[in-house]
Amino acid sequence: xxxxxxxxxxxxxxxxxxxxxxxxxxxxxxxxxxxxxxxxxxxxxxxxxxxxxxxxxxxxxxxxxxxxxxxxxxxxxxxxxxxxxxxxxxxxxxxxxxxxxxxxxxxxxxxxxxxxxxxxxxxxxxxxxxxxxxxxxxxxxxxxxxxxxxxxxxxxxxxxxxxxxxxxxxxxxxxxxxxxxxxxxxxxxxxxxxxxxxxxxxxxxxxxxxxxxxxxxxxxxxxxxxxxxxxxxxxxxxxxxxxxxxxxxxxxxxxxxx
Amino acid sequence: xxxxxxxxxxxxxxxxxxxxxxxxxxxxxxxxxxxxxxxxxxxxxxxxxxxxxxxxxxxxxxxxxxxxxxxxxxxxxxxxxxxxxxxxxxxxxxxxxxxxxxxxxxxxxxxxxxxxxxxxxxxxxxxxxxxxxxxxxxxxxxxxxxxxxxxxxxxxxxxxxxxxxxxxxxxxxxxxxxxxxxxxxxxxxxxxxxxxxxxxxxxxxxxxxxxxxxxxxxxxxxxxxxxxxxxxxxxxxxxxxxxxxxxxxxxxxxxxxxxxxxxxxxxxxxxxxxxxxxxxxxxxxxxxxxxxxxxxxxxxxxxx
Numbered sequence: 001x002x003x004x005x006x007x008x009x010x011x012x013x014x015x016x017x018x019x020x021x022x023x024x025x026x027x028x029x030x031x032x033x034x035x036x037x038x039x040x041x042x043x044x045x046x047x048x049x050x051x052x053x054x055x056x057x058x059x060x061x062x063x064x065x066x067x068x069x070x071x072x073x074x075x076x077x078x079x080x081x082x083x084x085x086x087x088x089x090x091x092x093x094x095x096x097x098x099x100x101x102x103x104x105x106x107x108x109x110x111x112x113x114x115x116x117x118x119x120x121x122x123x124x125x126x127x128x129x130x131x132x133x134x135x136x137x138x139x140x141x142x143x144x145x146x147x148x149x150x151x152x153x154x155x156x157x158x159x160x161x162x163x164x165x166x167x168x169x170x171x172x173x174x175x176x177x178x179x180x181x182x183x184x185x186x187x188x189x190x191x192x193x194x195x196x197x198x199x200x201x202x203x204x205x206x207x208x209x210x211x212x213x214x215x216x217x218x219x220x221x222x223x224x225x226x227x228x229x230x231x232x233x234x235x236x237x238x239x240x241x242x243x244x245x246x247x248x249x250x251x252x253x254x255x256x257x258x
Numbered sequence: 259x260x261x262x263x264x265x266x267x268x269x270x271x272x273x274x275x276x277x278x279x280x281x282x283x284x285x286x287x288x289x290x291x292x293x294x295x296x297x298x299x300x301x302x303x304x305x306x307x308x309x310x311x312x313x314x315x316x317x318x319x320x321x322x323x324x325x326x327x328x329x330x331x332x333x334x335x336x337x338x339x340x341x342x343x344x345x346x347x348x349x350x351x352x353x354x355x356x357x358x359x360x361x362x363x364x365x366x367x368x369x370x371x372x373x374x375x376x377x378x379x380x381x382x383x384x385x386x387x388x389x390x391x392x393x394x395x396x397x398x399x400x401x402x403x404x405x406x407x408x409x410x411x412x413x414x415x416x417x418x419x420x421x422x423x424x425x426x427x428x429x430x431x432x433x434x435x436x437x438x439x440x441x442x443x444x445x446x447x448x449x450x451x452x453x454x455x456x457x458x459x460x461x462x463x464x465x466x467x468x469x470x471x472x473x474x475x476x477x478x479x480x481x482x483x484x485x486x487x488x489x490x491x492x493x494x495x496x497x498x499x500x501x502x503x504x505x506x507x508x509x510x511x512x513x514x515x516x517x518x519x520x521x522x523x524x525x526x527x528x529x530x531x532x533x534x535x536x537x538x539x540x541x542x543x544x545x546x547x548x549x550x551x552x553x554x555x556x557x558x559x560x561x562x
Contacts, residue, residue: 002331006364013361021349092345096355096405099309099339100362101331258272258312 002101011106014097018114022080029076030121037072037126041065044190054192055223063217065130067189069123070216073148074209077119077155078162078180081111085163086172089256098257104250108160108243115156120148136220143228144219150232150239151212155180157242164249164256183209193225208238259286261323262413262444263308268317270303270468277303279468280317285446285461287412290439292459292476293448294554299465301448302342305417309339321413335363338406342417342448344398346390352401353377353386356408363409376404380434396427403431407438414438415446420454432458452550456480464554471557476550483553486520488529491542504532517546 022029045061054063088094097107130136138144166172187209193201204210205226215231218224224231250256263285270278278300285291293301306312307319310330319326324333347355356373377386380400385393393401399419406414416435420428436458439445449455455462456476463473472479491514500509500516507529508519518529533540 001335003364009364009366010362013358016361017350017358020354024349088347091348092341092343093347095311095341095345096347096359097362098311099334099341100359101334101364102362103331253313257310258306 006101007103007106010100010102011109014102014106014110015113018080018084018110019117021084022114022118029080029118030125033072033076033122034125034129037068037122038129040068041126041130054195055221058221058223059134061134062136063221064190065127065134065136066217066220067187067213069126069130070147070151070213071184071187071189071209072126073119073123074151074155074212075176075180075184076122077115077152078159079176080118081115081156081159082163082166082172082175083159084111084114085160086166086169089163089167090169094256104247107250108157108247111160112153112156112243115159116149116152119152119155123148138220139222140219140228142219143232144216146232147212147216147219147235150235151216154208154212154235154239154242157239157246160246161242161249164246164254167255183207186210187213188225189213208234211235259288261285262287262289262321263446264318264320265304265308266318268304268307268319269315270300270307270312271315276468278307278314281465281468281470282317283463283470283473285444287444288439288442290436290445290458290460291447292455292462293446293465294450294452294455294462294550295465296450298467300468301450301465302417303468304465305339305415305446305448308337308415310334335409336411337413337415338409338411340402340406340414340416340419342421344395344402346393346398346401348389348391351387351389352382352393352404355390355401356404359405360408365409369408372410373404373408376407380404381430396423399423399427399431403434412442413444413446415448417448418450419447420449420451428454452554456550462550464557466557472553479553480550483556485552486523487546488518488520488526489544489546490516490518490529490533490540492516492533493539493541501532501536501538503535504529 041061041064044064048060053060085094088097162172162175166175186204187207188204193204193210196204211226211231211234214224214226215228215235218228261284263283265281265283268278268281269276281300281304293304295301303312307314308321308326310326310333313327321333322336324336326333350358353373356376357370360369360373377383380403382397382400382404385397390398390401403416403419419435420431423431432454435445435447447455447459459476461473461475462479464471474482507525510517518525520526530540
């Protein structure tokens, strides 16, 4: 009755549903963040291109692109799992998943995969648009891949936590505005933390987004503010911690089952 | 007959509120079982605990022998639940929604034929490619029933399936559910429409304030509490007063009608004779049988 095959089909079905869900509204879920990312690129590079050179031999515009890619990837990974959950809760259709034999692990995997895939879609779209205008070689593709994967997964797990916790859309918006947005803007997307006063450098090092951006950027230029391996370890530990928290919430049925 | 669903001393408390307070019910395979009761009686809580949406505070619930908590995957495979609310996913059409639901239960492409068959049987063929948002309330209700059937469960639970549904659709749904029961499915129906339970269910449990106030076959319950009533419209010549000879027979007065509760059939002769002697003319006469509503009212009043 319950076999490995039925479990795999169940997980794949929920993954497919999550992917189709955001693809149906790709104008909003992919095109809009890509346009936003490109606008940041145009404005900041236009203003700062000739005034700043953060890494030797790397133009400011080139420096900016990996940060923008990663920031958009992270924000959209978070948006995917959190919005899917809050919409399903508010609409009531979460009941279809809760009535099914899908386990909390299957639920978690599907939402994480959905989040990572949407994040990657947005990130890749910005990358391919940017390289039309700027030469941007990737020095360490595997570093880029691992940061994209764990960064997307980390924010996907955070999105699950936020989506389960929030009961209303305004509570979810507060997560985006007061947590995700400040952490991503203060993570070194637009600058190197070495250009900050010491105190702000120390504060920045408490921000997990900083390690995701810095490590991801290392994959492109082979240069970073801190060791990419330390960054990868920190990102991985954050991913494991948030995943554990999300899985515990799903397992206990917190705010999903009474 | 084997047990399909078993509730053993099940309790569910929300703080001081005892939503379900020590209920034990065994529902046999192939039965058409009704959970009756007014709003707040605990019907939906019973269903939600069965579905795993709500965790019981105490007691044990099993479905086809599987504990709904410990063996939740097997238990959920055995049940198809039609929720009370008209919920839907606005991103998908009817066929997509049904295929996804089947997929959650591990059913692959081989199940698509069955999905199409359910769509046809529930008269949803024309709407199969229509987004769920665009369906009328009745169509959404049918789609929800279809969704509960996609994984071919032996047990189907319908939580107030005809709430807010027009008479024509109600009749169609009744016929469809009866067919499912004839095909061997165990059906559990919660309703506060007692006529619905009387028409459909072999057995019923009547709930009030989280407790079972009566549980038996529908026939037995009606027999146990059956009374015949004689309903008369009378034409009084003078004051509206019954003759002393028949005034002792329990009766109710509603507008123009006098409804006498008959303990034995000869009471009819006594009443008509008494009226004739007092020269009170009978304008209209009806006999009224007990229905589940009367049984329910009697039971719940008695337990108050």
